[in-house]
Amino acid sequence: MTARLSAAGAAAFAAALLAAHPAHAAVHHAALVIQHSGGTLLTRCVAFAEAQITGLQLIERARVEYQAQQFGSMGSAMCQLDREPSTVPSGCFGSGPYWQYFHRQGEGWRASTVGASSSVLHDGDVDGWRYAAGTNQTPGNVAFAAVCGAPVAPAAASRAPRATASVRPAPNQTTAVAAAPTATTSLEALATSASPSPKAVLASTGPPGQPPRATAMVSWLALGGAVLLLLGLGAVNLRRRGP
């Protein structure tokens, strides 16, 4: 009887796991802002289906060329981004300017405490990069809405067609930065870049589905079910003597 109950419980748990939708059902957006040493600004809006992605995944999905070096659990340092510098210095960093990494916080930028491969981005987050010497050289003041447009209401998002993860053209794709020393807009600079055209579309990463809260609830229920099953199994095994 106990064996049958255990088998039925395990089968129900497995069925629940298989029936549960993956946690990456809804479509989210994150913005990428890259400011070159010449002041040229490159912005990308990336859609992703997962609940979160890393800063490095954002760059990869925006199809911006990069070369990074891993520094353990603190993440990767950026050696070359969007073909700047033209040649990667030995040991990743030279003696001059380097790629500085920021996260958008409120109306400003906050220096990242970890590298791009360890930073986590959620829906509505903005990552900023600036190639400059000295510390805390933040990119231009670009908000999420300026790159990805106004955030979509959850109800509207759930009615969205079966979308693909995509790079959305930013309204201010080539705008110059007011704070930059050379604030001239440079289309040529972008043309030489290896980045994709703003209309480029990435591969699908899953259709939109149920809201994230429901998905999280399913995950919590599955976790709770697993714990209960294991505790039950442990209780059964504890009641019996060892072999």
Next chain:
Amino acid sequence: MIRHPLAWCAWATAALAVAFIDRNPYLQALLLLVVINVFLPYRGAPRLGSWKFGLALALVPVLFSAALSRFGQHLLFTLPPIPIIGGRWTLDAVAFGASTGLALLLTVAVFGVLQTTVRSADLVAILPRPLYRAGTTVALALAFAPKTVAAFVSIQEARRLRGQRTGWRSAPDLLLPLLLTTLERALQYGESLDARGFGSGRRSRYRPFGWTIPDVLLLLASLTSIVALVWWPALSYNPYVNLAPNVPGPQSLLTIALLALPAVTGSLARLDHAHHHV
């Protein structure tokens, strides 16, 4: 019951991969529950020493991380500028150390299960022929360590019974008998190996290993778990980025649930055993 050492090795590999690749505390706690469940049907005499050692090992990274790391946004307190330990102590660093410590505790627990379920001689027996000699030597060396500790304790007890001091000052007096005991044991091992014809030619087996259905199932479940881990890589938990861990997805839960198979088969086998006795 699962007997084949290769199946247990695959299980241990999968469990260690889960413990170290995805450092999510929820998954680590669930894996610990799985390992305890697997241990229960195969347990013999209670050995609290291993668990105490595992818990002590788990606490070391917490202390090191909290004392040495100055990163993190969740401040616990700030110490005055004392060398090495002075400065900000953060909850993020404690969480990072705890995650590392839990992975170490899981390692001890997994090897504890492996030690309970598989004889070291069986492990050596499944080694390929070129590795047989090296494997035997390593197994003997590993077996030597606990026996040396036991000899040290017995010498210490003998001295205490004679009313002699046992503190660190008596270490030189302890070392000589310990060295003699260890050398004597090494000679006995050598003679024993010689008597068994070690290294003289092809090995023979009294009892060849057979694959039973539970063995095959465990091997398949472990391999599936490893493949699932590679196929659906999850973001590794990093408390410096996000202190609250994510709720594990169904894929991660399935990966760990597969590793509970020995607990289920062990429980069912004991049930059959009980029925036969009735």
